[in-house]
Amino acid sequence: MYFGGIFPFEDQMAGNTFHKLRDEIENGIVTGTFEPGERLDEVQLAARFGVSRTPIREALMQLSAIGLVEIRPRRGAIVVDPGPDRIFEMFEVMAELESMAGALAARRHTEEDKAAILESHSRCEHSAEREDTDSYYYDNEVFHYAIYAASHNGFLAEQCVALHRRLRPYRRLQLRVRNRMKVSFSEHAAIVEAILAGDAEAARSRLRDHVAVQGDRFSDLVSNLSRREATGAGGQRR
Amino acid sequence: MYFGGIFPFEDQMAGNTFHKLRDEIENGIVTGTFEPGERLDEVQLAARFGVSRTPIREALMQLSAIGLVEIRPRRGAIVVDPGPDRIFEMFEVMAELESMAGALAARRHTEEDKAAILESHSRCEHSAEREDTDSYYYDNEVFHYAIYAASHNGFLAEQCVALHRRLRPYRRLQLRVRNRMKVSFSEHAAIVEAILAGDAEAARSRLRDHVAVQGDRFSDLVSNLSRREATGAGGQRR
């Protein structure tokens, strides 16, 4: 599947080593291979990917610029651990950006946008019916990307994609919550309706709620997080 | 003047060479020392700053990650030239983020926030009375930062600051437009009123209008841009 023009840095896709490394490490962070707070050893990473330290450092520089990694002078790079409060803040901003995209989409969507939205929406439906969380997770992403694209604001779309990616791990946790998938789908339906009807304000508020709920759900999970922290793994910033 | 906790990357302030270089080059781009479309030669920059290519490259990597520089594989780095349409898109997003910050500020501001807002607001007033564009430009920035801070969403504040910085050169052009400064100040007054009254929706819409580039301002922007392009080194993306 191809998301033309939505991905940031698309022009750099022709992978120089450092670029591939950036994606690999970023993916590792988002996936959980590298845990929050974990130290990213340059030589270790270099060995792992079979390259020298130079491109590794360049990749880490880029990741630090987008806030996924923190480079402490002379003390190496660690995976940023946003902490519950910061994650909640990010959801708050995500809700606003998404709702903006939805409002713009309601006013500006073309026939192709409409087709893409409906297509991804029905994919979500199938996945929801099959109760296939993994599949729904992916389809849901495509659905949201379709709305970003329909906003016809490329910069906004890039921002949304970037933030969506960063929130991925926390969103993923949520889908496992009982019945969340079907509720999510019915929210989608209402959003699609508003966008296609050209009702910008309805699209805005429905999308805001749709995303904000995830933030709320997340704060429910915060207790789990802090419990986990007490027991072992994690480790807060600083 | 100190904007505690607002600047992104604040924790990296302890300047390793590459970090200082990043700031220097970023500043050069925002200031106009490096023009949009200009090629950033690594050896040239290295000579200029008296360092080797390595930290220069690391700085460029970071700048490319935040979208100020484009690194074309095997073809070097150039200063990104957003082009009028993209700039417009960025202002559209800025308007939404600012209005969000205003809405949150209306609901969440503390006494200290109130003091900071009023203080910066009255500084703007003095500068506007003296018709001191440069001074107003600076005070205006402080005013907006005070609102970001009052939103009590650190992530949002960072996003706002980053985008505000990127739009700096274009905003600056706008202040030169006749009478814009005094109009701007009266808009500020209405915004302050809404925030202090706790009227989130009024704050939101007033800030949106204040920031959005609409009507005449858009054509002013475009004509300024094309003039600059004609005279300068310019050159569109791609």
Added chain:
DNA sequence: GTCAATTTTTTTGTATACAAAAGAGATCAT
């Protein structure tokens, strides 16, 4: 045995070196 100071080891940050690719320029054919 515990704590502090010093030495050793690791690791980061920057410089340099080298290979490969892109760009510029010259040569040759038409």
Added chain:
DNA sequence: ATGATCTCTTTTGTATACAAAAAAATTGAC
């Protein structure tokens, strides 16, 4: 003279080398 191909130059991308700083470990004092 114009256009295309080949060569030479410049520039990027990655590896390696080295210096300085931080972390770890050893030694020594109490």
